Amino acid sequence: MTYEEFLRKKEFYVSPSGFVADDLNCHLFDYQKAIVKWALRKGQAALFEDTGLGKTIQQLSWADSVNKHTHQPVLILAPLAVAEQTAKEAAKFGISCKLCESHDDIVNGVNITNYEKIHKFDTSVFSGIVLDESSIIKSYSGKTTKDLQERFKKTPFKLCCTATPSPNDYTEIGTTAEFLGVMPRSEMLSTFFINDSMGKNKNGRIGWRLKGHAEKNFFKWISSWAMMIKNPSDIGFDGTMFELPKLNLNEIIVETETDGSSLFVEYAETLDERRKARKESVSERVQLAKKIAESSDQFLVWCDYNYESEALHKAISNSVEVKGSDLPEHKKNAMIGFSNGNVKCLISKPSICGFGMNWQNCHEMIFCGLSDSYEQFYQAIRRCWRFGQKNDVNVYVIISEKEMEVLRNIKRKQSEHERMTREMIAIMSERLISEINNYVIEKSEYKPMIAMTLPQWLQAHV
Numbered sequence: 347m348t349y350e351e352f353l354r355k356k357e358f359y360v361s362p363s364g365f366v367a368d369d370l371n372c373h374l375f376d377y378q379k380a381i382v383k384w385a386l387r388k389g390q391a392a393l394f395e396d397t398g399l400g401k402t403i404q405q406l407s408w409a410d411s412v413n414k415h416t417h418q419p420v421l422i423l424a425p426l427a428v429a430e431q432t433a434k435e436a437a438k439f440g441i442s443c444k445l446c447e448s449h450d451d452i453v454n455g456v457n458i459t460n461y462e463k464i465h466k467f468d469t470s471v472f473s474g475i476v477l478d479e480s481s482i483i484k485s486y487s488g489k490t491t492k493d494l495q496e497r498f499k500k501t502p503f504k505l506c507c508t509a510t511p512s513p514n515d516y517t518e519i520g521t522t523a524e525f526l527g528v529m530p531r532s533e534m535l536s537t538f539f540i541n542d543s544m545g546k547n548k549n550g551r552i553g554w555r556l557k558g559h560a561e562k563n564f565f566k567w568i569s570s571w572a573m574m575i576k577n578p579s580d581i582g583f584d585g586t587m588f589e590l591p592k593l594n595l596n597e598i599i600v601e602t603e604t605d606g607s608s609l610f611v612e613y614a615e616t617l618d619e620r621r622k623a624r625k626e627s628v629s630e631r632v633q634l635a636k637k638i639a640e641s642s643d644q645f646l647v648w649c650d651y652n653y654e655s656e657a658l659h660k661a662i663s664n665s666v667e668v669k670g671s672d673l674p675e676h677k678k679n680a681m682i683g684f685s686n687g688n689v690k691c692l693i694s695k696p697s698i699c700g701f702g703m704n705w706q707n708c709h710e711m712i713f714c715g716l717s718d719s720y721e722q723f724y725q726a727i728r729r730c731w732r733f734g735q736k737n738d739v740n741v742y743v744i745i746s747e748k749e750m751e752v753l754r755n756i757k758r759k760q761s762e763h764e765r766m767t768r769e770m771i772a773i774m775s776e777r778l779i780s781e782i783n784n785y786v787i788e789k790s791e792y793k794p795m796i797a798m799t800l801p802q803w804l805q806a807h808v
Contacts, residue, residue, distance in 0.1 A: 364389030364503065365415055371407040373439045375400065377583035380782045381573055382407050385505055390526040392480070392506040392572040397725075398733030399575070399588070401507045402432055405476045406441050409456045412503045418473035420503075422458040423494075425479050426674055427681040428702035429458045432478070461490065462674070464497070474503035479701045481508045481721065483525055484518045495525050509728065519568065528571045538564045562773055569774035580771050582779045592738040593731050600630045602747040615751065623748035624715055628654060631744045635714045636661040638742055639691050644684070646711035647693045648700070648726050654714055658693045665691035668699055684708070696722035705729045709737040714744050716752050720759035 367386045370379050382404050385391040395401055409420040422443070424432055429445060436443035436456070446452060446459045448466040459467070461482060469475075475498045477483065483491040483506075498504065504526050520531030535541075539554040556564060568574070579585030602623070632654070639645040639662050647662070649655050652669060659667035666680045666689045681703055683689040692699065700722055708730050716723065731739040745753055 362387050362389060367411045367415070370411065371403065371439055371441060373403060374407055375578075377578035377581060378404050378407075380581070380583070382411070384573065384778075384782055386411055388571060389502065390504045390528060390571065392508075392522055392526065394508060394572055394574040396576040397509045397728040398590075398735075399578070401478075401509070402435050403439055405478060405505060405507050406432070406436050406439060406443060406456065408505050409443075409474060409476055410441050412474035413455055416473035416503070417454070419452055419454050419471060420456050420474035420476070421452075421467070421469070421472045422456065422476040422478060423461050423464060424458060425482075425702045426460050426462065427678045427699075428478060429460050430678060430682065431685070431703065432458055460674075464493070469497040469501070472498075472501055474505070475501050476505045476507065477525070478507050480506035480522060480525075481518060481701075483521045491521055491525075498525070499527075509725070523571070526571060538567070561769075565770050565773040566777060568770075569777045573778060574767075574771055574774055576767065576771065580775050580778075581782060588733050590731060590733065591735050593727070594738060594740045596740065596742045597753070598634060598742060598744045599750070600627045600634070600744065600746050602627070620749055620752065623746050624651070625653075627746035627748075628657060631714050631746070632657045632661050634744050635712050635742075638712055639665075639710075642710045643690065644687065644708040644710065645691045646684075646705070646708055646726075646730065647691060647714060648696050648711065649693065649714045650695055650717050651715075655693055655695070658714060662691050662693070665693050668692065668694040670695070670698055696726040700726035700729065703729050704732070704734075706732060706735045709735060709739045711740075712742045712744065716743060716745055716749070716756060718752060718755055720756055720763060723756055724760070724763075 364385075364387045367383060370382055374382060378400050381393065381395075385393065385404075385408055393401055393404060395404075405422060409422055413420045422429075422432065433443045433445040441456060443456045443458055444451060444453045446457050446467075447463065449468050451457070452467070452471070477494070483494060506522050506526060520534045523529050523534055524531045529537075535554055538557060538560045540557055541554060573581075575581055577585035577588050635647055635658060639647055647658055647665070649658060655667055655669060659665050666683070668677050668680045677698070680689060680692060680694075681699055684692045685703065685705060685707065687707055694700075696717075696719070711727070711730060713723070713726070727739070727741055731741075743753065
């Protein structure tokens with residue numbers, strides 16, 4: 347093996363394993379058609395597109411093409427209520443998509459079900475799998491992640507779709523790459539990262555720091571199997587029609603009286619202190635939420651605890667509450683009812699209703715308190731603030747003065763997410779545009795200026 351051949355083997359590029367498809371759904375926009383062609387050619391790919399760019403029609407068209415190519419059934423996994431919404435959307439696009447409760451419902455075409463029902467299916471029969479809202483496999487050690495990886499290990503065609511893979515959340519990037527069969531998470535970490543013993547996260551676990559010289563190569567590697575865009579202009583298409591309406595973030599701070607021992611409010615730092623501060627302000631926050639929510643036709647109200655949800659439901663007239671313990675049928679009916687305009691006010695947690703649903707029919711929402719999860723905050727807002735929304739979106743964040751550190755933490759995460767996303771797209775765009783338009787991969791040539799001499803002990807093994 348020559349040294350040049352050795353260097354070429356060290357290049358991290360995922361070779362396409364799919365097929366070329368020309369006969370795609372006629373309802374696809376030009377940029378959507380280009381993305382679907384790219385994903386089909388890759389075989390195993392991820393679509394990290396911002397909300398409202400049409401991932402639904404893209405994944406349906408991808409699944410339909412895989413079925414026509416393999417003549418075997420394809421499965422889409424989606425969150426609760428999103429599956430029914432996707433099946434209805436498919437009919438509008440002229441694609442047959444069977445909503446399935448169990449394996450007995452499977453047809454030789456495009457099938458869709460909820461993540462919660464996957465245990466009712468023999469997944470070995472599918473030639474293709476789509477994970478809608480694939481951030482569900484974010485946790486590397488999670489039961490769902492391990493189950494899905496094992497079930498679809500041998501599935502030839504795979505597609506992961508999500509709007510919020512944080513570029514600096516390396517665990518999610520790694521679990522997605524491993525699910526797609528691109529590279530094991532452990533190999534990704536050892537290739538591009540340093541085990542940083544000083545960078546422990548809030549759970550006390552060792553953090554991973556991207557090697558200083560590896561950032562550009564890391565993003566290039568991701569672009570060989572993932573498409574990350576916030577606007578069609580990121581990949582060379584006209585994006586003027588994808589300008590979002592104005593987002594109005596209104597912070598409402600519930601003032602806290604001091605206990606007399608200090609002139610200033612003592613901010614809650616620990617988890618116990620935050621929970622205590624949150625309980626102390628629940629009555630004031632609920633009354634403020636009630637006043638705001640009853641001033642509009644439709645409102646989304648987000649909270650994080652059952653006692654908040656119950657208090658909000660009791661206070662706000664004509665509201666519907668969705669809890670984790672509710673039956674799936676109630677959850678589905680409530681979310682679909684809100685989509686249809688039959689539910690005036692929907693009260694739930696971002697972890698339950700904050701993913702996948704398209705609620706451009708509503709442009710008002712309240713966060714009656716905040717958690718530290720930026721992903722949940724962002725996803726919940728994007729249920730309404732998305733392409734196709736015709737009104738400015740008003741978001742009210744009602745929070746106790748003692749919990750200001752939570753709000754600051756969310757703002758810090760937002761700033762970091764936006765910065766890293768911009769950098770990632772800037773590095774990836776050129777390569778993706780080249781692949782989409784020319785189907786040619788450009789690889790940088792390494793031209794050594796000094797001849798390499800192997801040590802004597804190493805020559806004996808070459």
